[in-house]
Amino acid sequence: MISLEFHDPSGAIEVKQPHAARVTALGGKRVGFVSNEQWQAYRMLPRLKTLLEADFPGIEVLPIDAFPQGNGVIGSEETAALVKASGVDAVIIGNAA
Amino acid sequence: MTNAVAGLGLAPDAAMVTFPIEMFLPGSDISPLDARRQEFYDGLTRWRSAFDRGGDGEAPMLRVEGASAEDALARFNHQMLANRWGDGLPLWPPTRERVDWILRGAAQPRARTLGAFPPRGGVTTVESCAIALAMAGGRPEYLPVLVAAVEAFLDPESGSEALQAASGSAFPVVIVNGPIGARIRLNAGFGCLGPDPQRPAGASIGRALRLLQQNLGGALPGIGTMANYGGLRHTNLVFAEDEASLPAGWAPHGTERHGFAPGTSSISLAFANGATNIRRRGAKKETPEEDALQGMHRMADFMRVPNMAGLAGYEHGTPGIVMIPGVVAQTMAGLGWTKASMREFFWEYSRIPLADLRRAGGPAWIEIDTSKVARESLAVDPWPITAQPDNFLIVVAGGGHPTNSYWLQGYSPGVVGRPVPLPADFERLIAEAERDLGPAAP
Numbered sequence: 266m267i268s269l270e271f272h273d274p275s276g277a278i279e280v281k282q283p284h285a286a287r288v289t290a291l292g293g294k295r296v297g298f299v300s301n302e303q304w305q306a307y308r309m310l311p312r313l314k315t316l317l318e319a320d321f322p323g324i325e326v327l328p329i330d331a332f333p334q335g336n337g338v339i340g341s342e343e344t345a346a347l348v349k350a351s352g353v354d355a356v357i358i359g360n361a362a
Numbered sequence: 363m364t365n366a367v368a369g370l371g372l373a374p375d376a377a378m379v380t381f382p383i384e385m386f387l388p389g390s391d392i393s394p395l396d397a398r399r400q401e402f403y404d405g406l407t408r409w410r411s412a413f414d415r416g417g418d419g420e421a422p423m424l425r426v427e428g429a430s431a432e433d434a435l436a437r438f439n440h441q442m443l444a445n446r447w448g449d450g451l452p453l454w455p456p457t458r459e460r461v462d463w464i465l466r467g468a469a470q471p472r473a474r475t476l477g478a479f480p481p482r483g484g485v486t487t488v489e490s491c492a493i494a495l496a497m498a499g500g501r502p503e504y505l506p507v508l509v510a511a512v513e514a515f516l517d518p519e520s521g522s523e524a525l526q527a528a529s530g531s532a533f534p535v536v537i538v539n540g541p542i543g544a545r546i547r548l549n550a551g552f553g554c555l556g557p558d559p560q561r562p563a564g565a566s567i568g569r570a571l572r573l574l575q576q577n578l579g580g581a582l583p584g585i586g587t588m589a590n591y592g593g594l595r596h597t598n599l600v601f602a603e604d605e606a607s608l609p610a611g612w613a614p615h616g617t618e619r620h621g622f623a624p625g626t627s628s629i630s631l632a633f634a635n636g637a638t639n640i641r642r643r644g645a646k647k648e649t650p651e652e653d654a655l656q657g658m659h660r661m662a663d664f665m666r667v668p669n670m671a672g673l674a675g676y677e678h679g680t681p682g683i684v685m686i687p688g689v690v691a692q693t694m695a696g697l698g699w700t701k702a703s704m705r706e707f708f709w710e711y712s713r714i715p716l717a718d719l720r721r722a723g724g725p726a727w728i729e730i731d732t733s734k735v736a737r738e739s740l741a742v743d744p745w746p747i748t749a750q751p752d753n754f755l756i757v758v759a760g761g762g763h764p765t766n767s768y769w770l771q772g773y774s775p776g777v778v779g780r781p782v783p784l785p786a787d788f789e790r791l792i793a794e795a796e797r798d799l800g801p802a803a804p
Contacts, residue, residue: 266432266447270425271455272493274447276484276578281371284411291403302730304386312392317400336730355406361363362588 267346288354293323297353299344300329304360313357327353364647365527365580375412377405387629389610418510423458442497447577449596457497463540464492467502467791469783471751478515482586484578486512494573501798503546503791504784507629508567511536512574514631514778519767521674521775525633526581530671531589532633532773534571535683536600537757539616540627542782543602545792550602552761555768557597560803594637599770605760607688609695615757618701618780627782632680632755635671636771640664642690643765654697657690657767658704662711665747665768668722672747675774676736681748681753684708685768687760697766701756709751713744765797 278343289292296317300306307329314326331351333344339358368374380403384390428434432786436456442448454460456756465472465488479486493506495501500508515522515534519650527530529756538548572595580586589595616628642657661684672681684704686694694704719725728740735749748754754768757779760768785791796802 266427266429267431268425268427269434269438269455269457270423270520271438271457272461272489273424274442274456274493274497274577275445276479276486276490276575278368278374278483279371279478280373285371287407287409289407290405290511293728296406305388305390305392309392309395311384312395313399313402316396317403320399320403333623335730335732337730357402357406360386362383 276356280345284353291317291324291325291355294321294354295325295327295352297327297331297348297351297356298329299332299339299348299356299358300334300335301339303336304362310357310359329349363747365482366587367478368580369478369481369523371483373411374482377409377689379405401555402531413547432722434536446582447573449572453497454499455461456493460496461489464496464500464502464505465489466787467505468492468509468673468786469506469785476509476512479516479578479580481527481575482578482580484580486516486574486578490574490578492568494570494577496568496590497567497573499562499569501546501563501791501795503765503788504563504567504570504711504797506627506784506788507538507542507546507548507563507600510629510780510782511567511571511631514629514780515571515575517776517778519678519776520631520778521633524775525674525773526575526579527587529588529590530635530674530773531591531593531595532635533592533594534568534575534598535770536568536571537615537630537632537683537755538600538602538628538782539584539605539614539622539630540677540782541626542627542784543605544802545788547799548600548602549796550604550759552763554601554759555599564600565597568600569596571598571600572596582777598635599634601759603757604688607691607762608758609658609692612691612695612701612758615755616779619755621775622781623780626782628779629782630755630777632683632772632777633674633774634770635773636682638664638768638769638771640769641765642686642767645794647759650693652696654694658707659711661767661769661789662708663683665708665712666714668714668719668724670724670727671773673731673736675748675750675753675772675776676731676739677733677749679776680753680772681712683755683757683770685759685770686758687762687764687767688758689762689764690767691758693764702751705751705754708754709746709748714742714747715741716745719745728778 367376428436548559548563616622622628644653
């Protein structure tokens, strides 16, 4: 029997920070959207806003354009700071394809 | 998407709701959102990452066993494909012995971290490069060029983070200047973009870079990279400028674009997503001046297309790379042309009339571009395909034959250069290459 030992070529991943904590329930919470304005986001995200508002009494869903939109800006520190400053409890980001 | 999440330093998973691509097209039916809205709600409330460790740790050694050496090799290659680590062609096993051999070409410590390979964020070390180069059939003397290319690739200015995942099928182009090209048998002449058993370095280095893009960077077709076609990705493009054929007064590419002193071993990395042969030579009784001018127009006419590929590098990158063989460079220089005057010509004659641009929907892409310079360029008619003539890259390479030139359509936010430091016993590696491969072809 021939044995061949070799390096795993996929390398390692360094996890530096945890994912955001989840909210326990959406009722009465403040939710925002961060949109790249691509891939029908201009239709889908407003639809989601309507669904959230219908399904969760007391929820506050910010307008789709509450934060800067577009691939060029949504990943910036400035946008992240605006999201934090808005006091949202949760954020939905879209769309990717 | 999980690649991008991991690349941000988060665990490599995320709360996502995915739909078939049809829902993301204009005029689509978006009612499936209603039916699956609970998945969105769960993502905001109940979802938990499946990864709760601080990291995956060091890459382990793996093992296969076979009834014979041939059987073990076959099982190794099967495992590479089953784990999505291969490229469909046979691979060398990156055994400890082979990787250690490749690492004799390292000018830096094997554990030195070069960065996180985007978008997945795989920790990239000199050893990672050696593993990929071993798999790609490389040799130790190739490692300095690969490491320099990886450093350039990981530089945010290259734009690699977006291009790794983007649908536009970008592939890296590595142009090598200085003496190292000839020393490691990198092709600068006939067939320099293709396979060549006399000068095999480019194929191995480019293949190793591709394996890193996939295995560390996560650019797996249809999963980690949305590249529709993925052309030229088996080996990318790695070649040397034919500096011996540069006319007097023409600087090497590495000097012109990056300021490296002539004679410096260096690499220059850009991205392209197209490769086209252009018949440059005239066919009848043209004068030398007519032959040169018609060839220049034929090239510029090919660049004058509103397909928006060059927009990615409008301000700081490149609309593309022009390759001309040395014999043509010598003729052009004899007629008074320089690389600079050729760039001016291409810039002027590749402009697109705004009416044509509007007909093709080009302004919409320009208006949403992140570059203010690009957005403001819409005021210019005819529209220049790049912000300035210097953005065109002109490289003297290709076989000594005057008929054709080559155009690598740029999709390149930046063009990044790096010097190529060599290990102390590099000359010994070259001597061993002579022993193993025979004398280098002239």
